[in-house]
Amino acid sequence: MELEGRRDSVQYVGMQKGESRGSSRRRRLFWKLRQRWKLLGLFEIDKEHEFYTLTCDLKEGLRDAIQDVFQSDVPIQFTDEDYTSKLTQGHNGYVMRTYAGSLFQHFRQSLGMSEEGYQHSLSSCGHYLQFISNSKSKADFFLTNDKRFFLKTQSKREVNFMLRILKNYMQHFQAYPHSLLVKILGVHSITREQEKKKYFIIMQSVFFPDERIIGRYDIKGCQVSRWTEPEPEGSQVLQVFKDLNFESKVICLDQQRSWLLRQTELDTGFLRELNVLDYSLLVGFQPLHADEKSQNWSLANLIVRTKT
Known part of the structure; x- marks a missing residue:
C-alpha cells in the first residue's frame, strides 16, 4: 500500500499493476513535497507541482x-x-x-x-x-x-x-x-x-510590492472564529491574521480618518445593495523609511498609487 497526500485529506491507494519501483519512489517523494507545501503560505509551482x-x-x-x-x-x-x-x-x-x-x-x-x-x-x-x-x-x-x-x-x-x-x-x-x-x-x-x-x-494584489510588509490582516468586524495562532518567531510561514489578532494594534489616521470612514461606508453600501454579505478589509503593515515619514502622503493617494 502507498500513502498519497491530497489537499484536504489523506487517502490510501494500491499500487497499480505494472507500476515501477522508480515511479513508486517518485510518488512518495511527491507526497512528501505536498505535505511540506501544506505548511507554507506561498510556494513556487514548479514541474513537480500538481498544477x-x-x-x-x-x-x-x-x-x-x-x-x-x-x-x-x-x-x-x-x-x-x-x-x-x-x-x-x-x-x-x-x-x-x-x-x-x-x-x-x-x-x-x-x-x-x-x-x-x-x-x-x-x-x-x-x-x-x-x-x-x-x-x-x-x-x-x-x-x-x-x-x-x-x-x-x-x-x-x-x-x-x-x-x-x-x-x-x-x-x-x-x-x-x-x-x-x-x-x-x-x-x-x-x-x-x-x-x-x-x-x-x-x-x-493589494500587497504589492510586499518586500517590506511585516504583517497582514483580514478584518471582518466580528470575533467568532477570528483568531489565527501565530507561528513561532523566525518561521517562514506566510500568515494572514484576523480580528482578534488585531486587537492590540492602532492605526493613527489623524485627519484622514473621516475619508476612510466615508469611503468604507460607500463601498459597504454598494455591496449591501447587491446583497453581498461576506466581505472583509485587508490591512498590511509596512515600516516607513525616514525619508518617507517626511512626505505628507494622503491615504487616498497611497491607495491610488497601488494601481500602477
Whole structure:
C-alpha cells in the first residue's frame, strides 16, 4: 500500500499493476513535497507541482487572450452586448474563454495599467506561485511570479454573478476612483481535455510590492472564529491574521480618518445593495523609511498609487 497526500485529506491507494519501483519512489517523494507545501503560505509551482501544466496553459492562454483584446478597437461607448461578450480561443489540449474582454481592458486602462505590463506579468516565463490560506473558501489561489496579480478559481454561479453586476461595479469605480474594493481585472475560463471547465478571475494584489510588509490582516468586524495562532518567531510561514489578532494594534489616521470612514461606508453600501454579505478589509503593515515619514502622503493617494 502507498500513502498519497491530497489537499484536504489523506487517502490510501494500491499500487497499480505494472507500476515501477522508480515511479513508486517518485510518488512518495511527491507526497512528501505536498505535505511540506501544506505548511507554507506561498510556494513556487514548479514541474513537480500538481498544477504545473494547468498554470502553463493559463499563461499561454492569457497571453493570447490579452493580445487579441489589445489588438481590437475599444469602443467609446459600451452596449449590453459588450457586457455579455465571450471570446473563445482553441489551443493544443485546451480551450480558453474570455468574458467581457473589452470592458475589462477599458477598466485596466482607467486604473493606469498598461496592457503590455499586464500581459507580461501573467505570461512571463517565471513560475506562478500558489497561496494556501486558512480561509474556508475551497478556491485555489495563484499569484503571478512578480506577485502583482492573483488568479482565483470561481464557481459558475460566482462568475455569472460578477458578470451580472459588472456594469454597477465599473460605475462605482468611475464615481469613486479611491474605492477600497478589490480590483477585478479579468474573468476567464479554461477547459482542458478530459477535465471540467474551470472559471477564474484575475485580481490586483493589494500587497504589492510586499518586500517590506511585516504583517497582514483580514478584518471582518466580528470575533467568532477570528483568531489565527501565530507561528513561532523566525518561521517562514506566510500568515494572514484576523480580528482578534488585531486587537492590540492602532492605526493613527489623524485627519484622514473621516475619508476612510466615508469611503468604507460607500463601498459597504454598494455591496449591501447587491446583497453581498461576506466581505472583509485587508490591512498590511509596512515600516516607513525616514525619508518617507517626511512626505505628507494622503491615504487616498497611497491607495491610488497601488494601481500602477
